[in-house]
Amino acid sequence: MGLDKIIEYQSIDIKLYALENEFQRSDELKNLKILQNNYKEKTEELSRMMKETQELFSSFEKSGLRISEVDGLEEDLSRDINSINDLDELDLYDKSLLKYDESISSIERELNRTAKRFTEIKIEVQKLIEQRLEINKLYVQHKKYHDDKINDVKMKAAPIMRELQVLRESVDPKLLSKYEELRAARKMPAYVEYNDGNCSGCGMHIFIEVNAKLNNKGDTAECPECRRIVYKL
Template sequence: MNIDKILEYQTIDMKVYRIEREFAKSPEVQKAVALQNKKKAITASLLKLDKEAETLFADLEKAEAQIKEAAAAQDKAHFSMGSIADLNAADNVEKALNGYLEAFGNLEKEIKRIFKRLSDIKNEARKLLEQGNAANNDYKASLADYERKSQEIKQSMQGQIARLSELRKEIDEAIFRRYKLCRDNKKMPAFVPYDAPNCTACGMNISPEVGDKLKNSGDVAECPSCRRIVYLK
């Protein structure tokens, strides 16, 4: 197999690859990414607060239903007092009323807790929205620096990109797919010489796995260790 074109492609692409990695580490990109992550974190916090508020409103509805239930039971107890036959019955009614009063007291505490937390959520959400708006404005400003840096990089690589485009048309599709897979997985260079019995990228002895596949110049095989493509010179 003639792999001259893919090797030439790789030689040029390695320069592009290094520039891309340097660009990814540049202050412009790092700032934009940090602000984007900040926006995501604020959004996640707001969604969490929204979910908590939803749960609290559900708890409030339950508390209101319990109050109505307790009030109805208390009215019934008061009504029964008009037909008390003995002191034992009166004592039972008194105990029931005390139970309802205690239940009302507990529900009152729960409702106060719910409203207090809802008030806190409102304040927290307002602060988060302010932070989110500020982060969004900063992010938009950082995109201008990012775009300027990106254009500088593209300008500096115009010649390489043009040549890569030409070479791409002459490279076998299957070979290029294997190359791109390695590149996407940050395994560069993707095509490395086979220096029997070792892969020159990871240094592993791979002769048992690929020895029979590499007989003639240009033969290729996948390294079972690092998954790069080894070739015979």
């Protein structure tokens, strides 16, 4: 009978399914993903630093423009003091001198601030580059653990897959396709016993919805709750 074959197929495939889950949950896979994320974070951080460096360059350029303002003031100030005729003119001269002093101080502060940030960025970038190299080293090592794990899983899976391949020929294609649909949705096992009015997959009481369809041994119905196929023993 068709149902027997798919149940047999399922009982073997469950071992393959367990192997797949074991790999998905394995430290080998988790560690590799963590390292990939770390590497990505460091790379993003580096590109933020590069962007800030660009911004610092343009602030240097702005300081350069301000220096040319000071140049203008310098011209005023380089006049011969003896050519100043009255107090008003002297006052004006003093004001220019003060403005000159303020401008120089403010440009100095700006340049210091920018230079300080450059130094900080330089240190940060060096740190990030070292961290990335370290992650790379770890990645190579953990990629090997990961690949070993895959090979191990593949070796264990091979005989099971061969067995399933042979069995497939004798399974009703409709039942198989329903099975694969449920498996892909991670509803495993997909074919479950109808047990005392309950779906033994999800445990819900489904007597009212399905009992009328399950009169004889091997009758099947879809569980309205989890969509697994329940069968009567």
